[in-house]
Amino acid sequence: MKFGSISLRPQFLVLLFVLTILRRVSPDSVPALCELSVKDKSKAYYYSLASPLRKFPHGILSEDGYYKVATNGTVLWFQLCGSMIFNHDPPMCVDCKDCGGSTHCGMGCSALVSNQIDGYPVCTTLGRPSSTVLDVLDKKSPNMGIIVKMTNTGPKHNCSLSVSVICNSNGVQGPQTLENLGFCDYKTELKHPLGCAKIINSHGSGLGWFGILMVIILCLYGGYILAGSVYRYFFLHVRGIDVIPNLEFWASLPHSIQSWFQSLVRRFRGPSHSYRSSYSPVNF
Template structure:
C-alpha cells in the first residue's frame, strides 16, 4: 500500500503545479490587459492636454492656457462630460468634442456614409467634429475635424484674457473641412447654441467656459542676462573639466587621494595668485592717485 500511496502523491504534485501555473498565467494576462488600458487612458489624457495648451507673452506677462486640465467643478476641463457637444443649425446637426475624439454612449449619430468618422456603423467615434446635412430625406454626415489636426490661437492678440480659438480640420481627397470653436473666458460655462456656416465646408461656433481663463504670471525682468549666462557656461565647463580629469586620472593613471584632482598645484596657487593680482592693482591705482595729488605745487 505504501508504494501506491507514494505514486499517487507524485501524480498529484504535477497536477497541482499545472493548475497553479494556469492561474498565474491568467492573472498575468489580466494584469497585462489592465496595464495596457491604463497606458491608453493616460496617453489619451496627455495628448488631449498637449492639444489644448497655449502660452502667450504680452507686456511682460505670461498667459498660460491648459483647457484640458481639471479645475473646480470641471474635472475634465473644457471637455464635455457626455463625450460630445451637440448643436442644431437650421436643418443641420453638429457634434464635436474639444481636445479629444468624441465618445458616444448614447444619442449616436445615425447617418449615411459618415466618411472619415467611423462609417455608418460606428459613426462619430473616429473624429472630433461631425456635421449632418439633410440631403433628399437622407442624413449625410461628414467629418469636419480631427483632434490630431487641431490648432489653438488667441481670440484677440491684444487682449489674451478673453479666451482662445480651437480650430480643427479634416482633409480628404474630396473635401477640406474645418470647425473653429471660440471659447471665451467665463466663470459660468455655457454650451454652444448656434453654428455659423462660414463657407464651403467650414463652420464656426462659440461657447464660454472657465477652463479658457489663463493663468497669468507677471514677468518683469526674466532670465540671467548675457553676463549671467556667460558665468553659468564657464562654471559648467570648469565642472566638466574637473570631473573628466578626475575620472581619467583615477581609472587610467591609478592616481589616488587628493592628487587625483587634475593640475592640483595650479588650483592650490590660484588664491595666492589672485591675492597678488588684486594687491598689485590696488597699489597701482593708489600710486596714480598719489602722483596726481603731488603734481601740484603748494600756493602760498
C-alpha cells in the same frame, strides 16, 4: 518567461513595449492637443484646456462626451481635444462611414455636422483630433480666449470647425450659435473658465547672456576636474587629494586673486598713508 501558468514569449513582450510607447506618443494625446503658450512683451500666457478644475474634473471636455448645437435644420456635434463619445442620443444620419460608420456614428472624429438634403439627414465630418490647432482670439489681448480649429480632408472638400473658447471665470456656457462660413466650414463659440490664460510675468526672468556664460564656464571647469581626476587615479595611480589636477595652482589661486585685487586698488588709489610714512624726510 512564465507568468503564473501563462507563458510569455520575448516577441510578445517586445510588442507590448512598443505598443505602450506608441500609445504615449500618439498624435491624439490630449495634453499635446490642448496646450498653448503665447509670449507678449514681458508676459507669458499659458492655456491648458485638459487641465482639471475643481468643478470640471475633465477640463474643457464635455462630460456628456460631446457638445451639440442646432440651427435652421443643421445639427453640429463636436468635442474639444479628443474624439466624441455617444452613450445616448447618437447621430442618426447618412454617410457616416468616415466617422465611426453606421453602428458608431460620430465616434470616429471630433466634429460632425448633419444637413437636410432631399429630406434625409446627411453627415459630413468636419474635424479629427489629430488636426486640432490652437491660437489666441486676439493678438493684442491674449487673455480674451483662444480658438480651437479642427479640420478634415475629404475626397471632394476640405472641411473645418472653429470653436472660440471665450474666457469666463464664472462658469460654463455651451454653444448657442452656429455660423456657416463656407460649403462645409463652420464656426461656433462657448464660454469656459479654461478659456482664461495663466499669466506668468517673465520680466527680468532668465539667466541672460552673462548667466549663460558663467554656467558654461562652470560646466567646463567641472568637466576638466572630473576628467583630470579620473586620468590621474586610474592611469597615474595617484591617491588622496593629490588626484585633483594642478592642485598647487588651485590652492594658490585665492591668494593670487587677493594679491592682484590689492595691487589693482593701490594702482587706482595711490600709495597708502602707511606706505608714505615709512620713509623719513632727508634734509640736505
